[in-house]
Amino acid sequence: MYKIKLYNNIAPIGINAFDERYDVSEDMENEDAILVRSANLFDIDYNPNLKSIARAGAGVNNIDIDTCTKKGIVVFNTPGANSNAVKELVFAGMLMASRDIYHGIEWAKSQTNNENLAKDMEKQKKQYAGNELAKKSLGVIGCGAIGIQVANLALRFDMDVHGYDPYMSVDAAWNLSRYVKHEKAIEDIYKKCDFITLHIPQNDQTKGIINKEALDMMKNGVKILNFARGGLINEDDMLEALDSGKVACYITDFPTPKLAGHPHVIPIPHLGASTSESEDNCAVMAAKETIHFLQYGNIKNSVNMPEAIMDFNHKFRICVIHKNIPKMLTKITDTLSTENVNIENLLNKSRKDIAYTMLDLDHEASDAIINKIRQIDGVTRVTTYAGE
Numbered sequence: 001m002y003k004i005k006l007y008n009n010i011a012p013i014g015i016n017a018f019d020e021r022y023d024v025s026e027d028m029e030n031e032d033a034i035l036v037r038s039a040n041l042f043d044i045d046y047n048p049n050l051k052s053i054a055r056a057g058a059g060v061n062n063i064d065i066d067t068c069t070k071k072g073i074v075v076f077n078t079p080g081a082n083s084n085a086v087k088e089l090v091f092a093g094m095l096m097a098s099r100d101i102y103h104g105i106e107w108a109k110s111q112t113n114n115e116n117l118a119k120d121m122e123k124q125k126k127q128y129a130g131n132e133l134a135k136k137s138l139g140v141i142g143c144g145a146i147g148i149q150v151a152n153l154a155l156r157f158d159m160d161v162h163g164y165d166p167y168m169s170v171d172a173a174w175n176l177s178r179y180v181k182h183e184k185a186i187e188d189i190y191k192k193c194d195f196i197t198l199h200i201p202q203n204d205q206t207k208g209i210i211n212k213e214a215l216d217m218m219k220n221g222v223k224i225l226n227f228a229r230g231g232l233i234n235e236d237d238m239l240e241a242l243d244s245g246k247v248a249c250y251i252t253d254f255p256t257p258k259l260a261g262h263p264h265v266i267p268i269p270h271l272g273a274s275t276s277e278s279e280d281n282c283a284v285m286a287a288k289e290t291i292h293f294l295q296y297g298n299i300k301n302s303v304n305m306p307e308a309i310m311d312f313n314h315k316f317r318i319c320v321i322h323k324n325i326p327k328m329l330t331k332i333t334d335t336l337s338t339e340n341v342n343i344e345n346l347l348n349k350s351r352k353d354i355a356y357t358m359l360d361l362d363h364e365a366s367d368a369i370i371n372k373i374r375q376i377d378g379v380t381r382v383t384t385y386a387g388e
């Protein structure tokens with residue numbers, strides 16, 4: 001029986017993907033795998049049996065990836081599974097930033113006892129007049145699953161769209177409209193755009209990227225949308241820019257107590273991915289990644305291990321997570337040859353310092369030989385699988 005521990009609400013359709021071979025619960029102990037959304041996993045105790053963590057969503061800054069990699073725990077996310085939901089909310093945010101719908105609604109809701117509402121609102125409405133999105137410039141920082149969709153949709157709103165992403169994948173580039181202007185320097189986004197929207201992960205490189213220096217380069221009255229992560233913004237610098245009017249509006253899915261009450265902030269309580277469609281997509285993808293890994297050792301959509309997928313048609317499989325250094329493969333295959341084991345299929349993939357080797361055999365290898373592989377210097381983890 002495989003044991004799955006749940007953190008957060010994972011959509012039932014994902015949980016139902018686990019068949020009778022799985023025991024799934026929130027208070028599982030000695031779990032083989034974790035399914036999580038935004039819960040902070042930095043302080044968890046890693047039980048030695050834990051093999052994988054699947055983030056039903058995109059951002060993995062709630063998971064201690066370095067520790068997981070050191071321990072040979074595969075971390076997955078679900079790329080693109082919630083991007084449409086975020087894109088739609090970004091446009092709601094962008095419209096709220098350019099038309100004062102938010103305060104207009106607030107005022108209208110306070111008028112329940114006003115007999116003259118029809119007349120009064122025609123006088124009042126000038127307070128909430130705004131601008132159109134058409135012809136305004138939009139800078140998209142990070143052109144991945146979400147950024148691409150936001151950029152492409154903005155073109156349909158007749159916006160002048162600029163994209164910045166020095167690490168964009170070729171696959172992603174195919175999906176981005178050629179009418180999106182490619183900016184090679186982030187400073188050009190800052191200088192040229194009326195709206196700036198962030199769609200980058202939060203990591204050591206991006207933390208606090210929107211600081212005083214960046215804000216000073218921006219147009220007066222810029223509108224900033226942050227549906228990515230709160231830590232991308234330097235809070236004090238943003239408050240100063242909001243007070244001075246440099247930033248006319250900050251729309252954030254990650255409000256902090258200091259920012260939430262500011263009159264020029266539109267705070268949203270992390271609703272970007274909160275649609276039933278995206279919760280279902282993420283849960284199903286996370287469950288499938290976990291199942292394929294626990295049952296076959298296949299790795300797809302990992303953020304810390306190489307992609308490794310091999311059909312499993314043999315009696316026995318050995319999967320080894322090891323350092324990406326010379327002679328590892330020779331040492332593993334030499335160990336197997338001491339018992340005259342024939343390797344039917346082999347796959348070796350690497351990602352930065354880490355490598356993953358899958359070996360299919362025509363019969364079960366002995367515990368002794370598996371233990372010998374475990375003892376090879378540079379091996380982090382060895383897992384075996386029986387053919388079905």
Ligand SMILES: NC(=O)C1=CN([C@@H]2O[C@H](COP(=O)(O)OP(=O)(O)OC[C@H]3O[C@@H](n4cnc5c(N)ncnc54)[C@H](O)[C@@H]3O)[C@@H](O)[C@H]2O)C=CC1
Binds near residue numbers: 145200206
């Ligand atoms: N508000 C919400 O509910 C949600 C928030 N998110 C956040 O949005 C982020 C982006 O999500 P996706 O588009 O799905 O991820 P993604 O991985 O498809 O795209 C991220 C893009 O950012 C680019 N990038 C990385 N560092 C960069 C840098 N320093 N400058 C410019 N570009 C950089 C990457 O090359 C990649 O193309 C996630 O990491 C997460 O933090 C994602 C989903 C839901």
Ligand SMILES: O=C(O)C(=O)COP(=O)(O)O
Binds near residue numbers: 037038
């Ligand atoms: O996918 C992401 O990165 C998100 O921020 C969505 O978070 P959630 O799954 O709604 O807690």
